[in-house]
Amino acid sequence: MSKKIDERLPKNSGQGVVTEYPAIRSPWGKLVSFQEAMHYVSRYDAVMSAVVMQAFRILLPDYEQRAQKMCVSAYNRLEQIQKMYGKYSMVEHNVHPFCRGNFVGALTGDSGDDALLMCGRVQDFGTYRAEKELDVCDWDIVGSDLCRATTQSLQACADVWATNLRPSKSHLEYHMVEAKGCGDLHCRIVAESREKYPMPPHQQWECFGPVATAEQIKFTPEEECIKESMVFREECDYTFANGTNWERDSSSVAMVRMTNAASGYIFPTMMELIQDGTLDEKFTDHVLHCLFEAAGKAAFGEAYAKKGLLQWLGVPAGIDDGRIMGGHIEMYLQALGCEYEIEAFNEKEVIYVIDRKALSFGFDKFVTAHVSYWYGMTKTLVNAQWSLWEESQDTPADKLRIKIAKKIDKFC
Amino acid sequence: MYYQNIYKYDDMKRSEHMAVRQNVGWYLWTHQLIEVTGNDAAAFLDLLFTKPIGTLKIGKERYTTMLDEQAEIIDDVVVFRLAENTFWISTLFAPYMLNWMNMHKGDFQVAYQDITEKYHMYAVQGPLAKDMLNKLVKNNIDEQKFFSIADNEINNIPVKINRAGFTGEKWGYEIYVPAEQADAMEEILRTAGAEFNAKEVTEFQIMAWTLPTEAGFYYMRDLRHTNPLEVGLEKGIDWEKDFIGKEALLKIKETGPQREMLGFTIDEADIFIKGRHYGGPGEAVYVNDEEIGRVYKIVYSYVLEKNIGYILAKKGVLNIGDHIDIHGHEAVIVEKPFI
Numbered sequence: 227m228s229k230k231i232d233e234r235l236p237k238n239s240g241q242g243v244v245t246e247y248p249a250i251r252s253p254w255g256k257l258v259s260f261q262e263a264m265h266y267v268s269r270y271d272a273v274m275s276a277v278v279m280q281a282f283r284i285l286l287p288d289y290e291q292r293a294q295k296m297c298v299s300a301y302n303r304l305e306q307i308q309k310m311y312g313k314y315s316m317v318e319h320n321v322h323p324f325c326r327g328n329f330v331g332a333l334t335g336d337s338g339d340d341a342l343l344m345c346g347r348v349q350d351f352g353t354y355r356a357e358k359e360l361d362v363c364d365w366d367i368v369g370s371d372l373c374r375a376t377t378q379s380l381q382a383c384a385d386v387w388a389t390n391l392r393p394s395k396s397h398l399e400y401h402m403v404e405a406k407g408c409g410d411l412h413c414r415i416v417a418e419s420r421e422k423y424p425m426p427p428h429q430q431w432e433c434f435g436p437v438a439t440a441e442q443i444k445f446t447p448e449e450e451c452i453k454e455s456m457v458f459r460e461e462c463d464y465t466f467a468n469g470t471n472w473e474r475d476s477s478s479v480a481m482v483r484m485t486n487a488a489s490g491y492i493f494p495t496m497m498e499l500i501q502d503g504t505l506d507e508k509f510t511d512h513v514l515h516c517l518f519e520a521a522g523k524a525a526f527g528e529a530y531a532k533k534g535l536l537q538w539l540g541v542p543a544g545i546d547d548g549r550i551m552g553g554h555i556e557m558y559l560q561a562l563g564c565e566y567e568i569e570a571f572n573e574k575e576v577i578y579v580i581d582r583k584a585l586s587f588g589f590d591k592f593v594t595a596h597v598s599y600w601y602g603m604t605k606t607l608v609n610a611q612w613s614l615w616e617e618s619q620d621t622p623a624d625k626l627r628i629k630i631a632k633k634i635d636k637f638c
Numbered sequence: 639m640y641y642q643n644i645y646k647y648d649d650m651k652r653s654e655h656m657a658v659r660q661n662v663g664w665y666l667w668t669h670q671l672i673e674v675t676g677n678d679a680a681a682f683l684d685l686l687f688t689k690p691i692g693t694l695k696i697g698k699e700r701y702t703t704m705l706d707e708q709a710e711i712i713d714d715v716v717v718f719r720l721a722e723n724t725f726w727i728s729t730l731f732a733p734y735m736l737n738w739m740n741m742h743k744g745d746f747q748v749a750y751q752d753i754t755e756k757y758h759m760y761a762v763q764g765p766l767a768k769d770m771l772n773k774l775v776k777n778n779i780d781e782q783k784f785f786s787i788a789d790n791e792i793n794n795i796p797v798k799i800n801r802a803g804f805t806g807e808k809w810g811y812e813i814y815v816p817a818e819q820a821d822a823m824e825e826i827l828r829t830a831g832a833e834f835n836a837k838e839v840t841e842f843q844i845m846a847w848t849l850p851t852e853a854g855f856y857y858m859r860d861l862r863h864t865n866p867l868e869v870g871l872e873k874g875i876d877w878e879k880d881f882i883g884k885e886a887l888l889k890i891k892e893t894g895p896q897r898e899m900l901g902f903t904i905d906e907a908d909i910f911i912k913g914r915h916y917g918g919p920g921e922a923v924y925v926n927d928e929e930i931g932r933v934y935k936i937v938y939s940y941v942l943e944k945n946i947g948y949i950l951a952k953k954g955v956l957n958i959g960d961h962i963d964i965h966g967h968e969a970v971i972v973e974k975p976f977i
Contacts, residue, residue, distance in 0.1 A: 317733055320730065320731065322668075322669070322670075322730050323668040323669065323670060323754060323758075324665075324666050324667045324668045324669065324759075324845070325842060326666060326840075329842065336917060347912060347916070347917075347918055348916040348917055348918070349910070349916070350644055351842075351843075351916055352644075352841055352842050352843040353840055353841045353842045353843070354650070354841060355644070392666055392668075392758070392820065394840075395840070396840065422650065441642050442642050442644055444641050444910045445639065447639065456918060456919070459919070461919040461922070462918065462919045463863075466917075467859075467862070467914075467917050467918065468917035469859055469915055469916045469917045470730075470859070471731070471858050471859050471862055473862075
């Protein structure tokens with residue numbers, strides 16, 4: 227096969243003619259706005275995280291054990307990070323020197339939510355109680371064990387921030403008392419001072435309530451729920467603003483590119499369990515490989531799913547080969563901000579060389595997951611004659627070269 | 639839908655708030671401090687702030703706004719004159735202020751630094767605050783005037799006593815103490831306070847929201863993207879001197895401000911209305927189906943026993959005494975301060 231690039235719009239087509247517009251663009255010139263692209267990549271990664279979670283559930287079937295491991299891992303990791311960067315983050319968030327106690331940590335939860343497109347509102351913010359309500363969470367398909375772990379990451383941030391302030395007699399315990407991942411209308415964090423509102427002790431993973439101040443909850447009815455972060459809402463002047471006056475523009479939502487549920491919560495726990503011998507790495511990889519292939523196949527198993535994607539990408543009539551899969555991958559990579567080069571793009575083969583580090587979210591297993599996922603997709607988005615695989619020979623270690631072409635494999 | 643008021647039934651918050659109103663309350667109230675020195679310090683600060691700084695006498699202070707070129711308030715601060723060429727600025731946004739100073743320093747012979755870590759500050763506020771402090775200080779403070787700062791001593795700890803506060807109390811003081819003496823100072827205040835039924839205010843919501851709002855004060859979030867003419871802070875602006883934002887503010891003065899910050903009360907206690915003090919846009923306020931403003935803040939007044947707050951509204955639409963609907967609840971437009 228010749229590594230040629232078939233007729234397609236060059237990457238810089240139209241540059242300088244049309245006023246620069248922040249968008250991602252399909253190989254056929256279809257533009258997708260920054261706002262939609264961020265939503266797209268956020269949900270895409272959430273779907274992948276759901277697959278990783280299913281793998282983890284196979285590997286570690288006991289809910290309590292799994293949730294506890296994830297909570298401990300999340301707390302410890304965020305504790306280390308905040309010990310390094312917490313002071314800087316507190317300056318950004320305008321934490322005032324007169325504040326005492328870990329309630330100020332609620333500020334980082336609030337800004338982080340908005341940047342991750344998990345829009346909602348602060349309902350209470352005080353030394354002894356804080357409450358945040360979310361209307362949207364792209365991670366709501368991953369699993370309740372993840373919800374618990376995210377609560378512990380917030381707890382860690384809050385606890386470390388408090389160490390940079392004058393000591394307090396109040397220590398807030400953060401609970402997620404409602405979770406969209408559990409079917410609730412909202413996600414709701416209620417943080418309570420155990421000195422003011424005593425409750426029985428509990429295990430770390432049991433950070434789902436009950437809380438002592440349930441009667442103080444401010445529940446927003448469905449008809450008043452919002453769908454967008456402040457940076458995408460006119461009533462907010464397209465600006466995120468918190469109660470201590472930290473303001474950010476829409477570039478803040480690029481945070482969705484920096485993390486996802488799987489990379490931040492599930493993979494680290496898996497790796498810790500591999501290191502301590504609880505999990506076998508070979509079998510872990512096998513499970514990930516199997517599940518991602520199946521998930522990829524399921525994504526375009528129905529004709530309407532393929533039809534929808536063709537329309538979204540603006541694929542011209544008559545194209546029904548590996549380039550469709552290539553277009554799908556390119557949109558994701560652009561939305562993710564992951565650099566890639568096109569080595570071939572024609573009716574017989576499509577080859578990309580991708581920045582491996584940017585794709586990995588810090589965990590190389592996520593690259594493997596992508597390859598398996600895209601392989602599965604290729605089987606249904608194009609057809610079973612087509613395949614997608616990694617070509618590692620003559621490829622630098624920091625690059626991922628993938629090829630989409632027809633291939634017969636008697637052991638697939 | 640029933641929303642339990644987070645203030646009304648909370649005995650702890652109530653007792654901390656009412657201690658300040660009835661006896662005395664004390665609390666950590668450390669702000670960020672920027673020290674400005676140099677031959678041109680006064681002139682430099684006159685450029686940054688709307689009110690006159692060069693005319694301040696040594697030992698006196700002034701509350702003033704700081705504007706950007708569009709006349710938007712970017713900070714509201716207290717400036718102290720400690721010596722002829724030495725000033726302190728009390729702010730909650732020191733990093734931004736330092737950047738702003740860097741941008742406008744030009745040829746001014748001036749130096750500035752963030753000295754926040756050197757001092758903690760304790761507020762002692764309420765009718766018995768003076769009596770309580772007089773039991774502690776080396777030099778009696780009976781004659782200390784409002785908005786003045788003076789060196790003093792408490793248990794051999796060198797302090798600066800500032801007569802001021804964010805509560806609206808006539809007898810309000812702030813003690814600047816070397817940071818390493820903060821533990822000792824807390825113990826001194828705790829012990830001395832017993833005689834006066836003093837209470838330590840520990841709740842952020844009381845020190846930052848309920849006490850100041852009753853007094854009609856602003857917390858920085860209230861002022862964001864407003865100008866002094868909209869929020870009633872034009873008094874004392876020195877129109878004779880140059881200051882950043884003056885040109886834009888003069889234009890606004892000529893045409894009149896488009897918005898105004900109004901006070902409101904709601905008798906109904908158990909409601910929930912979104913205020914900008916939590917972040918976000920605040921609840922929209924409608925009159926005849928037209929959005930005329932947003933709720934900037936809503937808290938509870940323990941003195942009035944009702945909800946109180948601010949609306950930034952289109953100028954001239956609402957008048958004192960008007961009854962309006964905010965998210966299904968009857969509100970009354972009232973004068974500020976509330977007490």
